[in-house]
Amino acid sequence: MTPKMIAYLALLLAIAFAASPLLVSDFNGFDADQFPVPQDNPPIQPAGYAFAIWGVIYLWLILGMAFGAIKRAEDPDWHAMRAPLSISLAIGTIWLAVATQSPVWASVLIWAMLISALFALFRAPRQDQLSAALPVGLYAGWLSAASSVSLGLLAAGYGWLTEQLAALIFIFLALVLASGVQSTLKRAPTYGIAAIWALTAIVIQNLADEPTVAALAGGGAGALLMPTFKAMRGS
Numbered sequence: 001m002t003p004k005m006i007a008y009l010a011l012l013l014a015i016a017f018a019a020s021p022l023l024v025s026d027f028n029g030f031d032a033d034q035f036p037v038p039q040d041n042p043p044i045q046p047a048g049y050a051f052a053i054w055g056v057i058y059l060w061l062i063l064g065m066a067f068g069a070i071k072r073a074e075d076p077d078w079h080a081m082r083a084p085l086s087i088s089l090a091i092g093t094i095w096l097a098v099a100t101q102s103p104v105w106a107s108v109l110i111w112a113m114l115i116s117a118l119f120a121l122f123r124a125p126r127q128d129q130l131s132a133a134l135p136v137g138l139y140a141g142w143l144s145a146a147s148s149v150s151l152g153l154l155a156a157g158y159g160w161l162t163e164q165l166a167a168l169i170f171i172f173l174a175l176v177l178a179s180g181v182q183s184t185l186k187r188a189p190t191y192g193i194a195a196i197w198a199l200t201a202i203v204i205q206n207l208a209d210e211p212t213v214a215a216l217a218g219g220g221a222g223a224l225l226m227p228t229f230k231a232m233r234g235s
Contacts, residue, residue, distance in 0.1 A: 007065075007073040007074075013090055014062045014064075036157065036159060043213045044171065049201065053194065088116035103154060110146055110147045114140065121181075124136055144177050155169070164210060199221040199224070
């Protein structure tokens with residue numbers, strides 16, 4: 001495919017990705033009974049308000065890819081980002097449908113989405129950040145938290161770990177991953193902002209019943225402030 005074709009493909013996939021919740025409108029997270037050990041109120045799960053970030057992600061990706069298709073269709077710097085991003089978005093269009101059937105395969109797919117999104121983020125052009133690195137950063141940052149949450153749900157849901165231990169281990173994984181990416185990237189602070197948003201929502205979810213989990217998530221959010229602030233200054 002030519003760079004111009006991939007530019008328009010990325011835009012179409014961003015639109016399809018945003019439209020996918022309309023086809024699986026009854027999905028509100030994994031059902032507790034999708035796991036051998038029901039996950040009724042797992043501490044790894046962020047508070048429900050946090051998922052509102054998807055509205056911003058969907059819209060920003062569409063606007064960004066539209067700008068790229070119209071103004072930067074054959075730009076080689078944009079092409080380097082769009083190819084892996086298209087893979088991530090293509091997987092994302094089917095993710096909700098898979099998640100209603102299998103948490104295991106949903107976890108596999110969300111990690112595939114994350115890895116390809118990170119490739120896209122590190123290849124994002126330094127110009128046009130508002131349309132390229134910043135929306136992709138927000139998307140990849142949320143996926144970094146969500147992919148770790150998915151492993152925590154599997155570990156507790158299949159009885160490999162207690163819910164609390166699973167939350168502690170995989171919140172720490174999310175922190176290490178997000179800190180490493182934002183510190184290495186040194187730009188696109190939206191990546192860190194999305195991860196902080198997710199960790200803060202885990203704090204809110206656990207303040208009353210799981211203070212240890214809340215403390216770790218809060219400490220993780222605090223630790224991400226510095227690399228995110230440095231990325232703001234470097235952007």
